[in-house]
Amino acid sequence: xxxxxxxxxxxxxxxxxxxxxxxxxxxxxxxxxxxxxxxxxxxxxxxxxxxxxxxxxxxxxxxxxxxxxxxxxxxxxxxxxxxxxxxxxxxxxxxxxxxxxxxxxxxxxxxxxxxxxxxxxxxxxxxxxxxxxxxxxxxxxxxxxxxxxxxxxxxxxxxxxxxxxxxxxxxxxxxxxxxxxxxxxxxxxxxxxxxxxxxxxxxxxxxxxxxxxxxxxxxxxxxxxxxxxxxxxxxxxxxxxxxxxxxxxxxxxxxxxxxxxxxxxxxxxxxxxxxxxxxxxxxxxxx
Amino acid sequence: xxxxxxxxxxxxxxxxxxxxxxxxxxxxxxxxxxxxxxxxxxxxxxxxxxxxxxxxxxxxxxxxxxxxxxxxxxxxxxxxxxxxxxxxxxxxxxxxxxxxxxxxxxxxxxxxxxxxxxxxxxxxxxxxxxxxxxxxxxxxxxxxxxxxxxxxxxxxxxxxxxxxxxxxxxxxxxxxxxxxxxxxxxxxxxxxxxxxxxxxxxxxxxxxxxxxxxxxxxxxxxxxxxxxxxxxxxxxxxxxxxxxxxxxxxxxxxxxxxxx
Numbered sequence: 001x002x003x004x005x006x007x008x009x010x011x012x013x014x015x016x017x018x019x020x021x022x023x024x025x026x027x028x029x030x031x032x033x034x035x036x037x038x039x040x041x042x043x044x045x046x047x048x049x050x051x052x053x054x055x056x057x058x059x060x061x062x063x064x065x066x067x068x069x070x071x072x073x074x075x076x077x078x079x080x081x082x083x084x085x086x087x088x089x090x091x092x093x094x095x096x097x098x099x100x101x102x103x104x105x106x107x108x109x110x111x112x113x114x115x116x117x118x119x120x121x122x123x124x125x126x127x128x129x130x131x132x133x134x135x136x137x138x139x140x141x142x143x144x145x146x147x148x149x150x151x152x153x154x155x156x157x158x159x160x161x162x163x164x165x166x167x168x169x170x171x172x173x174x175x176x177x178x179x180x181x182x183x184x185x186x187x188x189x190x191x192x193x194x195x196x197x198x199x200x201x202x203x204x205x206x207x208x209x210x211x212x213x214x215x216x217x218x219x220x221x222x223x224x225x226x227x228x229x230x231x232x233x234x235x236x237x238x239x240x241x242x243x244x245x246x247x248x249x250x251x252x253x254x255x256x257x258x259x260x261x262x263x264x265x266x267x268x269x270x271x272x273x274x275x276x277x278x279x280x281x282x283x284x285x286x287x
Numbered sequence: 288x289x290x291x292x293x294x295x296x297x298x299x300x301x302x303x304x305x306x307x308x309x310x311x312x313x314x315x316x317x318x319x320x321x322x323x324x325x326x327x328x329x330x331x332x333x334x335x336x337x338x339x340x341x342x343x344x345x346x347x348x349x350x351x352x353x354x355x356x357x358x359x360x361x362x363x364x365x366x367x368x369x370x371x372x373x374x375x376x377x378x379x380x381x382x383x384x385x386x387x388x389x390x391x392x393x394x395x396x397x398x399x400x401x402x403x404x405x406x407x408x409x410x411x412x413x414x415x416x417x418x419x420x421x422x423x424x425x426x427x428x429x430x431x432x433x434x435x436x437x438x439x440x441x442x443x444x445x446x447x448x449x450x451x452x453x454x455x456x457x458x459x460x461x462x463x464x465x466x467x468x469x470x471x472x473x474x475x476x477x478x479x480x481x482x483x484x485x486x487x488x489x490x491x492x493x494x495x496x497x498x499x500x501x502x503x504x505x506x507x508x509x510x511x512x513x514x515x516x517x518x519x520x521x522x523x524x525x526x527x528x529x530x531x532x533x534x535x536x537x538x539x540x541x542x543x544x545x546x547x
Contacts, residue, residue, distance in 0.1 A: 058420050087422040098417030101409075112421045115428070160421075 011036045011168060011200045012057060017066035019049070019056065026052055028224035029066070039194050039201040041211045044221035045246065045255070050204040051095070053221075054170045057202070058092060059083050071167065088116055091161030091169040095176060097153035099145040105132070105156050106141040112163045131159040135189060151182025158189060168200040169193070175207040183207075187214055208247055212236070220246060309505045312426075316504070319424070319431030329432040337398045337433065337500075338440030342447070344397050345390055349448035352385055353377060353455025360456070361464045370464075374471035375478040377456035378449075382479065382488045383544070386449035388536050391495035394441055395528035399503035402433055403524040406507030407517035415508075430504050437503070441496020442489050449488070487543045494535060499528045 012034040019027045026049035034040045042050050055061045057068055059075045068075045073086060099108050109128045113119060119127070132138040135155040145153060154174065161169055174190065175183050191214045194201045205211045212218065212232040220228040220235065220243050228235055228243035236247060245253030261267065323330050360376045406429065409415050415425040453475075460466040479485070503524045510520035 055416075060416065060419060084422040084424075087420055090420070092417070092420040094413045094417055096413050098413040100414055100417075101412070112423070115421070115423050164421075 009035050012068070012070050012202070014053075014057070014068050015066050017056070017068065018064045019052065019061070020064060021052075025224050027063075030221075030224070030226055031066075032219055032226070034200060034202055035217065036200050037194075037198060038216040039190065039203060039214055041203045041205060041215035041218045042221060043204075043206060043208065043211060043218055043246070044227075045206060048221045048223070050206075050221065051172050054092070054172055054202070054204055057170065058087065058090060088112075088164055089167045091164070091166040093154065093157050093161050093169060093171045093174060095173045097145070097150075097157040099148075099153055099157055099160070101145050104142055104144050105137065105148070108145070108156060109160045109163055112160065116164060127163065128159075131163055132156075134162070134193070135159045136185070149182070151178050151185065154178070154182075154186060155189065158186075158193070162193060162197065162199075165197070166199065168202070171201065171203040171205070173205055174203060175205055175210045183210060186210075190214060208249065212247075222246075305509075308509065309501070312430075312505050312508060313501055315426045316430050316434050319427035320435055322427050323432055323435060329428075330435055333432045333436035334440060337402070337436045338443065341394060341397045341440065341444055344393055345444045345448050346451050348389065348393055349386075349451035350455040352389060352448075353381065353452030353457075354459045356380060356385075356452065357456035357459030357464070361460055361466065370460075370466050371470040372474050372478075373456065373460045373466050374453075374473075374475035377460070378453050378475045378479055379484060381449040381452040381456075382484050384536070384540070386452065387445045387488050387491035387495055388532060390445040390448040391441065391492065391499055391532045392529055394437075394444060394496070395499045395503070395532065396525055398437065398440070399499050399524050399528050400521045402437070402500070402503040403507040403510070403521045404517060406430070406433075406504060407510040407512070407520050410508065410510060411512040411514065411517055426508075430508065434500055434504055437500025438493070438496050441499070442492040445488065445492035445495075483543075487539075490543075491536065491539050494539065495532050498531045498535060502528050502531065 010033040012032075014030065014032040016029050016031055017027050018025070018029050032042075042053060044050055052061065056063055057070065057075065059078070062076050067077075070086060070090070073082070075083070075086070078086060099105075100111065103111065106128055109131055110124050113124050113127060117124075128141070129138055132141055135158050137152060137155055137159065140148070140152065140156075145156075148156065158169075171190065174186050178186060187210050190201060190203065193199060203211060203215065212235070215232055218228075218230065218232055218235050219226055220238075222242055227246075228238045228240050230238070235243060238244060238247070242254040244250075245255055251257050262270075356377045357373065360373050361370060364370050364373055364376065406415075409425075409429065415429070418425045418428060457468075457471055461468045461471050506520040506524045506527070507517075510516045
C-alpha cells in the first residue's frame with residue numbers, strides 16, 4: 001500500500017498513521033484517502049478506533065506517527081487559530097448529537113452562525129430555517145433537545161453541522177440505535193446532502209447494510225490495520241475471510257465467537273478434577 | 288514501609304500535577320474574560336444562575352446564623368452586664384468571619400456543585416467536544432463567563448449574608464430579649480471600622496469566590512466523562528472548596544488581624 005500514488009483528488013489523506021492508547025495499538029501504520037465529493041465509509045467492529053480516527057482528522061487528538069492532511073493542510077502542524085479556521089469548514093455529527101442542552105433547536109442551529117459570523121438576526125433566521133427545512137424539522141424549531149427523539153436529535157445536529165456550509169462532514173456512527181424509519185431518513189439525508197451541497201462525507205459505522213447502500217468507497221478496519229477496501233460491490237466480493245465475516249455478520253469465523261479460553265471439555269472436567277485433587281490431598285493427609 | 292512512602296510520593300505528585308493542570312486551566316480562562324465585553328448577555332445569564340439562584344439559601348441561612356448569634360451572644364454578654372455590646376459582637380463576627388466563610392461554603396455547595404455537574408455533563412455528552420469541532424473554544428464560551436460571574440457574585444452574597452445576619456441578631460436581641468435598639472446600632476456604628484472590618488471581609492469573600500469558582504469549574508472540566516466521573520467530581524468540588532476556604536480563612540485572618 002506504500003507504493004500508492006498520492007491522489008490529486010483526495011480531500012483528506014491519512015499517511016502512515018500510528019496511534020496508541022496506553023499499551024494498546026489502535027492504528028498501526030495505516031494510510032487512507034478520502035476523495036472529494038464522495039462518501040467514504042470506515043467500517044469495522046466496535047473498539048477498532050473508528051471514532052478515534054475522526055478525532056484525529058478533526059485535530060482533537062494527535063497521532064504518534066504519520067500525518068493527516070485535510071485540503072492540503074497538515075492538521076497537526078497548524079496553529080490553534082488556523083486549526084479553528086479549518087474546523088469551521090468541517091462539520092461533525094456526533095453519535096449523541098452533542099446538541100447544547102440549554103438551547104432550543106433553533107438556537108442550536110443558529111449557534112455556529114452567531115459565533116462565527118456577524119450576520120444580522122433576520123438573515124440568521126432565514127439560514128436556520130433553510131437548514132432545518134433540509135432535514136425536515138422546520139416545525140420543531142421551538143423544541144428543547146430533551147424533547148427530541150434520538151433520530152430527530154441527530155437530524156438537528158446535522159442541520160447544525162451544515163450551518164456554516166462546510167466542505168466536509170464527519171459522521172460518527174450515524175445509524176446506531178435508530179429505528180428503521182429514522183435510519184432510512186438519515187441514509188437518505190446523508191446521500192442527498194452530499195450530492196446537492198457537493199460535500200465530502202466520511203462515515204464511521206458498523207451498520208453494513210445502510211452504509212454499503214450509500215458509500216462510494218469503503219475501508220474495513222481490523223486491529224489497527226486495513227482489512228479490506230474498495231467499492232461496496234468489491235467489498236462484498238472480497239476474498240478476505242475476515243471481511244466476509246464482517247459483511248455477512250457470521251457469528252464465527254476469523255473473529256471467534258468465544259473469548260480465548262482453555263478447551264471446553266477440559267475446563268468443565270477440571271472442576272471435578274480439582275475436587276479429585278482435593279480428595280486426593282485429604283487422602284494423603286489421612287494416610 | 289517503603290510502599291507507604293511510595294504511596295505518599297504518588298499522592299503528592301498526583302496533587303501537584305493536578306494543581307499544575309488547574310493553573311494552566313486558569314491561565315486559559317483569564318484571557319477569555321476580554322471576549323465577554325462585546326457579549327454581556329453571556330455574563331448576565333451566568334450571574335443569574337450562579338448569583339441570583341443562590342440568593343434564597345444565603346438569605347435564609349444568614350438570618351438564622353444572625354439569630355443564633357443574637358441568642359448566644361446575649362447569654363454570654365449578659366453575664367458581664369454587657370448586653371449593650373451585642374450589636375458589635377454580632378456585626379463583627381458576621382462581617383469579619385461568618386459572612387465570608389459561611390456564605391462561601393454555602394456558595395460552594397449550591398453554585399459550585401451545580402457548575403461542576405453542568406460542565407461535567409457537557410463533557411460527558413460530547414457538548415464540549417462538539418463546540419471544539421465547531422471551532423468554538425469551550426473555555427472562552429463556557430468557562431470564562433461562569434468564572435467572572437462567580438467572582439462577582441460571591442462578595443455580594445457575603446455582604447447580603449452579613450446584612451441579613453445583623454437583622455437576625457437584632458430581631459432576637461432587641462425584639463425578643465430586650466436589648467436597647469439604639470445601643471445595638473450605635474455601638475455597632477462606633478466600634479466597627481470600615482477599613483479593618485468591612486474591607487477585610489470583602490477581600491476574604493473575593494478570595495473565597497475566586498477559589499470556589501475555580502475549583503468548581505476545573506473539577507467539571509477535568510472530570511472523567513461518565514456519569515460516575517461527574518458525580519465524583521461534584522463531591523470533590525464541595526470537599527476541596529470547603530478545605531480551601533477554611534484553610535485560606537485562617538491564613539487571611541492571621542494576615543489581617545494577627546497583629547492586634
